Amino acid sequence: MTKVIRNGTIVTADRTWKADVLVKDGKIVAIGNDLHGDHEFDATGCYVMPGGIDPHTHLEMPFMGTYSADDFESGTRAALSGGTTMVVDFCLPSPGQSLLEAIQMWDNKSTRASCDYSFHMAITWWGEQVFNEMPEVVKRGITSFKHFMAYKGALMVDDDEMFSSFQRCAELGALPLVHAENGDVVAQLSQKLLAEGNNGPEGHAYSRPPEVEGEATNRAIMIADMAGVPLYVVHTSCEQSHEAIRRARQKGMRVFGEPLIQHLVLDETEYFDKDWDHAARRVMSPPFRNKQHQDSLWAGLSAGSLQVVATDHCAFTSDQKRFGVGDFTKIPNGTGGLEDRLPVLWTKGVNTGRLTPNEFVAVTSTNIAKILNMYPRKGAILEGADADIIVWDPEKIKTISSKAQQSVIDYNVFEGIQVKGLPRFVFTRGELAVNDGKVEAKPGHGQFVAREPHMAVNKALSTWKEVVAPRKIERTGIPATGV
Amino acid sequence: MTKVIRNGTIVTADRTWKADVLVKDGKIVAIGNDLHGDHEFDATGCYVMPGGIDPHTHLEMPFMGTYSADDFESGTRAALSGGTTMVVDFCLPSPGQSLLEAIQMWDNKSTRASCDYSFHMAITWWGEQVFNEMPEVVKRGITSFKHFMAYKGALMVDDDEMFSSFQRCAELGALPLVHAENGDVVAQLSQKLLAEGNNGPEGHAYSRPPEVEGEATNRAIMIADMAGVPLYVVHTSCEQSHEAIRRARQKGMRVFGEPLIQHLVLDETEYFDKDWDHAARRVMSPPFRNKQHQDSLWAGLSAGSLQVVATDHCAFTSDQKRFGVGDFTKIPNGTGGLEDRLPVLWTKGVNTGRLTPNEFVAVTSTNIAKILNMYPRKGAILEGADADIIVWDPEKIKTISSKAQQSVIDYNVFEGIQVKGLPRFVFTRGELAVNDGKVEAKPGHGQFVAREPHMAVNKALSTWKEVVAPRKIERTGIPATGV
Amino acid sequence: MTKVIRNGTIVTADRTWKADVLVKDGKIVAIGNDLHGDHEFDATGCYVMPGGIDPHTHLEMPFMGTYSADDFESGTRAALSGGTTMVVDFCLPSPGQSLLEAIQMWDNKSTRASCDYSFHMAITWWGEQVFNEMPEVVKRGITSFKHFMAYKGALMVDDDEMFSSFQRCAELGALPLVHAENGDVVAQLSQKLLAEGNNGPEGHAYSRPPEVEGEATNRAIMIADMAGVPLYVVHTSCEQSHEAIRRARQKGMRVFGEPLIQHLVLDETEYFDKDWDHAARRVMSPPFRNKQHQDSLWAGLSAGSLQVVATDHCAFTSDQKRFGVGDFTKIPNGTGGLEDRLPVLWTKGVNTGRLTPNEFVAVTSTNIAKILNMYPRKGAILEGADADIIVWDPEKIKTISSKAQQSVIDYNVFEGIQVKGLPRFVFTRGELAVNDGKVEAKPGHGQFVAREPHMAVNKALSTWKEVVAPRKIERTGIPATGV
Amino acid sequence: MTKVIRNGTIVTADRTWKADVLVKDGKIVAIGNDLHGDHEFDATGCYVMPGGIDPHTHLEMPFMGTYSADDFESGTRAALSGGTTMVVDFCLPSPGQSLLEAIQMWDNKSTRASCDYSFHMAITWWGEQVFNEMPEVVKRGITSFKHFMAYKGALMVDDDEMFSSFQRCAELGALPLVHAENGDVVAQLSQKLLAEGNNGPEGHAYSRPPEVEGEATNRAIMIADMAGVPLYVVHTSCEQSHEAIRRARQKGMRVFGEPLIQHLVLDETEYFDKDWDHAARRVMSPPFRNKQHQDSLWAGLSAGSLQVVATDHCAFTSDQKRFGVGDFTKIPNGTGGLEDRLPVLWTKGVNTGRLTPNEFVAVTSTNIAKILNMYPRKGAILEGADADIIVWDPEKIKTISSKAQQSVIDYNVFEGIQVKGLPRFVFTRGELAVNDGKVEAKPGHGQFVAREPHMAVNKALSTWKEVVAPRKIERTGIPATGV
Numbered sequence A, B, C, D: 001m002t003k004v005i006r007n008g009t010i011v012t013a014d015r016t017w018k019a020d021v022l023v024k025d026g027k028i029v030a031i032g033n034d035l036h037g038d039h040e041f042d043a044t045g046c047y048v049m050p051g052g053i054d055p056h057t058h059l060e061m062p063f064m065g066t067y068s069a070d071d072f073e074s075g076t077r078a079a080l081s082g083g084t085t086m087v088v089d090f091c092l093p094s095p096g097q098s099l100l101e102a103i104q105m106w107d108n109k110s111t112r113a114s115c116d117y118s119f120h121m122a123i124t125w126w127g128e129q130v131f132n133e134m135p136e137v138v139k140r141g142i143t144s145f146k147h148f149m150a151y152k153g154a155l156m157v158d159d160d161e162m163f164s165s166f167q168r169c170a171e172l173g174a175l176p177l178v179h180a181e182n183g184d185v186v187a188q189l190s191q192k193l194l195a196e197g198n199n200g201p202e203g204h205a206y207s208r209p210p211e212v213e214g215e216a217t218n219r220a221i222m223i224a225d226m227a228g229v230p231l232y233v234v235h236t237s238c239e240q241s242h243e244a245i246r247r248a249r250q251k252g253m254r255v256f257g258e259p260l261i262q263h264l265v266l267d268e269t270e271y272f273d274k275d276w277d278h279a280a281r282r283v284m285s286p287p288f289r290n291k292q293h294q295d296s297l298w299a300g301l302s303a304g305s306l307q308v309v310a311t312d313h314c315a316f317t318s319d320q321k322r323f324g325v326g327d328f329t330k331i332p333n334g335t336g337g338l339e340d341r342l343p344v345l346w347t348k349g350v351n352t353g354r355l356t357p358n359e360f361v362a363v364t365s366t367n368i369a370k371i372l373n374m375y376p377r378k379g380a381i382l383e384g385a386d387a388d389i390i391v392w393d394p395e396k397i398k399t400i401s402s403k404a405q406q407s408v409i410d411y412n413v414f415e416g417i418q419v420k421g422l423p424r425f426v427f428t429r430g431e432l433a434v435n436d437g438k439v440e441a442k443p444g445h446g447q448f449v450a451r452e453p454h455m456a457v458n459k460a461l462s463t464w465k466e467v468v469a470p471r472k473i474e475r476t477g478i479p480a481t482g483v
């Protein structure tokens, strides 16, 4: 049984052209004019693009005795509804837990995913066992390792551990990721704010100013450089962090930055809302910043100093958020966005001219696939690629509302924003998941995507580091040999 | 009649994979496993890449009563021999001359080209006629306009003219280019040096320090920003210029930079050679810089702040160079490089790990094709693309020597450099031009490539400029209306 | 007859201490404890500081057939009332006019000045006469030369002229100043805005965006560097210009920047006022900028990358401003500030902690005196220095109002700002000019202050430029000598 | 008994003029023309300047079971011989040791000092006792606290401790200092180098690349900013660190940087010397860098982004250095320089035009006195100031040689450098210590200089931090109160 997407304009990261797309057995099998198949989907007036990939989600994530509210079932349905056809979630071992055991747990969670997914492995502790299990993790197709520089006393690793892990990544051809905030400083600032009575959600933002993120980003970059490994900085939210990334890149370092759709369009004034719930629902780390930071992030996307747009989707209900009434440090950190990333980015980015349509595809899909070494199986409209496809109607309008969303939570941080540009059809490996705007996700359809290590940038960087490696000086006149 | 390139590894700007390539009627018609055809070319152990595109050549360029020595015949043969399958040359009207008449002259020059070519149009003067002819130039497929900020009294335009022309480019959806050096300052510095007896070729370098280039680049960027048009800076040779480009890009401006292979690998000490000929043969504008500038340019290529590598091929014989004995301002400006760009960049870039093979393809071919709106007809290994293909043997070695070169001049600025990585086969629109290392160019085979205006970045930038356009304030209390 | 300022705390650019000051014959003759004299002035609770120096005023400046409204009489009275005891005005020759003749005209204008003054000479045209008269100008004590990069068709000089003049300054040990805006671009933008119907005062701001100023600053810096002379950038109003200055300084270049008090505290929204008069009264070049630019300027003052705060006092009445109804290019450019610079800077700078009291003295007085080579005659509380002294009451409050001002114009751009920190007494060369807040200026008391060339930074820079000067290569094998 | 320095040209940080200086009871009591006294010293042809202050020495410092070779006796004699009339040494408590007890130890060491001195207190551990003793330390006149971010397992403090200490400094109006290198990374790199057989002195340099210093500087700056306290970065050796300082300052942060004379003139090639002793004698932290870093530091001194030049004088004999044969981590870290700082800086800075004579005084003396709040008792030629004076003969020449030095060690890292510019006379609180080039130090003459806290920049910064402090949002609708 074949499907054809007809009469659309294909938009990829590198070009735009009119052609039909023929899909069979979950793959794109032909691209050309006047193709036909068993089922035909009209893309007239639409753009046909690679499905979005969200490189940063936390579905059913354990947190303070509870779990983030969207699991792989609701989360991937939300993703599909907004044109995202793949998510990369974080596998989080408990301190002391085997990495392989953690993979098993995440495998279990993800059985009802309706789109494809992959995992990053988090290095939440360090020891010989972790060192020894990392190769097996890579062998199982998980080639990216996340490090938390914040969440002191919980997920945080120190510089010594991080440097050890980065060196291990270099050996394995893997890619380290960092959540970059100085955890020591955040912890003390938080206590100071609480002590001063600053216990509302705005205190969360006050406790994590841009300088704290910029510092940690800068530090992680230095450590990666010393380890000779590329680096991926998740949720780059501010100019300070972006500046550190730019500065590194202009020295030839291989560093990637990931702004979130939230940071691109929402700002810190959300935390100053008189309504505690409104503010608390926006609590995430890093917090929203001001307009100058937003301008910096947008410029980074068009300049290429920032490469991808993610969501850090980690949804908590208002009830869960209210754990933190009277103490902002107890508000579960996280917001949603899986459903809204593409429409919001298109509206605020492409419709304003800040991004070209091709850049939109690059930052929502293709660059991610390349950096995580899944391209062109993912992130491409090419013969042989997985048929993860969105048919995008640039004229379609809606106003975002939690009432109509797929996510199980009871609010939406983008509530009330009118978007122009929405999926008409979405295909996940050839299966129709959004049909003329209506969501038809199939739980369990999603599969794990294994990835290969030793990406091209890893190999190039290793070669360069060997070229410039320290050389021992051959000496005459060493005193111990009898000067 | 079909040709198949078999058993190679295809390397494009975005991926690397093993596949065969089937060519017919000058086009790539299939890419896949186990393809067969009338003629089969063995690419075992080789990379199959899009042919190089040189966006910056001056073939048979009129200069001081003579012409640059390589014409379209020898120049394109040299290009093909090194894996470059397309050149973009500069059509230079005399002051007061019709742009259309100049096109006619360049059409005449290019009849014996053995690879495809396109033109940039130079704006060497400004007036109503130029303004009026620009749309016709664009209609003929020349959508990029070059502006010289140096060569005072000859090609140079002033800020007022440049701003006028950039605005015209914005209206036409065209792309302005600049040769960025402050011509007023260069002219005075040159006279001062000569007056002090500094008349040797090193005086040429002294008269054009990096600051002079950086300033002009910065100025052109501002003018482009005010005009609301993207900008392409040719022969970006130094950190100062690169810094200006980076600074612009990190504000969201659409600016491209083009280092030359010469500036990437040769440095200013060449001008301090005791041999006058040696130094004079390296005289070009901008001159070679020091190692710190080279590091900056290499980093720009991997960071994406610089996009393409060109040659500014403008070859003069030693006899021609000697016009300038006793007065460096009379040394014809220009060096060769068409034949050597790819092997030298591969050797110094890919073999050292400064660039990945994919980045190599991007900066020598694909990015150029995209910026100049010829992609994917050029710069791609895709079905439907022109069969401009190189089969690259990464193990093949040679030492560069003028004795063995295609260029008609009697020296080579890369003389003595050992390169590793050379073409085994080169195809220009399906025709074999290099056969197992032997050059078989066919003069007259080359065709003019017309290009469309209104590139995606032009459109996006125009949209953004409208979003942020100045708004008139509606006033009460205007005194003239009778306060 | 002696005067003593008793019981105050002396604040200079480099220290703060309690002492009395004894004044005789217009000079400070003693500083110490328990001094006594014929007249004693109580400085209890006050700071005793060097009088302010405004390095940038235009008193009775000819403009479009009229003159700026404050002349040396009202202007210096306004200055004294706010604690400024010296102004440096611009001597502006007409195109073709002798510089010496222009000095004569400015000498005539300044006879009724009630505080000391000096002049900068403007290079409004270029030619052999200008070149030849510059040494005589320097000999007369005018050692700084202003260059306008804007005001096309009027005061503007081009790069070639500016480079010539800068080189002449280098020879003479003089200091070039620039008004840095790209005049060609401003002129075209202005015409474009008018053509689009954008003829209100906000059009003035739109026609001179920060990029246009930053570009010109960057260009002037490069030209000064090539000429081997320090540079002083007047009215640095924006981050772009400040960035260019910082970038130069961090390469060791000798560049000074002068923010205006207006740009530090007033922003672009003034031009969006519904009242035409309100907006037009704020028209000056460069125009006011946004808050981010203000932050940049404040940081520059504390970091030392910007050195002085001026006013560019050039006051026009509302009637004069209304010349420009219907055409913003006809609104006379200029605002007042002489009276308000010190109180406003103290209030917004020292009272907020952005500046220390010592830095306040440095940027309003001492640094200016040093840069213009009048220190320690001016800008110091030292024995032997001119007794230009302010006794500053940090608790004194007023709300700025044009009704109570000394300036002859009918409005004040700082109207309504409450300042805390005002002069109790002001002395100009020992004469009391403000007595317990009451102004008692004496027209004709002011004297011209002649300055010496060859400042320490000029000498150091010349030495360094000789160290790094281009060296001729001695050659063998020059072809012309018979290779 | 009075002394007069006659016929010299006084050079201070802010001016240059001809005058005599009268000294009595260790103080300057008059400055003027034609002064006379009991002893007259001829300064004809000389500059009369404030004595040098070295803000960074380690005399008789305990290290690995031994002590640095120069103690307060030989160290201050060396200082005086080169024109330095005051040193600030580091009081280093052992882990767990009382700060007050450590002061006692340093008091004991310093009894034979022949010039004045002060102390910085090092925070080598953190706990309630340290927190509680800090006010008493400040009360005793030690208002600056040093933090080591390197020397893991010994002196190093972590971010949490450093942030705590910085906040305590903010409360006390004290100034934190940092030795900025990432100790975790240095430790691992060192082990890796040793494991690879890279055990020579060059391994020391390899283990501490500029990135490692830049990172720590950046981190300390952020932590100081969060604590609301100024910061002083000792031995700023590289562009990375300087860039972090510049970046902070251009945001209005109060950060100071201190290059060493060694880093300004010596480069990394010293470590590549074939002679083990030669290389080992230059081992210090941070190590010497390349020429580009030197250019950065020089520019910082003239731009004002770096403020002072120190020595980090910590002299070990060749025998002591040889502890590290076969293991560079065992080479005692430190070099000399007390005797050579001024002549070398004058020669390489003033004689080349990189610094004016006034800037020379600023960076060797006056700025240090201001930052450490000893001005104008120290660092000034003013009536009432301590008579710490050098009479500097700019024509005097010598070639530096360990044979002729005051330091007790057997080599000199500046060996063979010819300096032009040396003291003719040096006075320490009025006592002659160098007489026509001959050293006449008096052990025991030196006194401890107590300093006051709450410097002007501390106060300004605290005010500003209060202005921008986080404000609690007053809320309606807090869910816990019953939404």
Ligand SMILES: [Zn+2]
Residues within 6 Å of the ligand: A179, A234, A235, A285, A286
């Ligand atoms: Zn995170």
Ligand SMILES: [Zn+2]
Residues within 6 Å of the ligand: A056, A057, A058, A312
């Ligand atoms: Zn996350």
Ligand SMILES: [Zn+2]
Residues within 6 Å of the ligand: B179, B234, B235, B285, B286
């Ligand atoms: Zn050119």
Ligand SMILES: [Zn+2]
Residues within 6 Å of the ligand: B056, B057, B058, B312
């Ligand atoms: Zn060219």
Ligand SMILES: [Zn+2]
Residues within 6 Å of the ligand: C179, C234, C235, C285, C286
């Ligand atoms: Zn002006």
Ligand SMILES: [Zn+2]
Residues within 6 Å of the ligand: C056, C057, C058, C312
């Ligand atoms: Zn002015």
Ligand SMILES: [Zn+2]
Residues within 6 Å of the ligand: D179, D234, D235, D285, D286
């Ligand atoms: Zn140290």
Ligand SMILES: [Zn+2]
Residues within 6 Å of the ligand: D056, D057, D058, D312
């Ligand atoms: Zn030290």
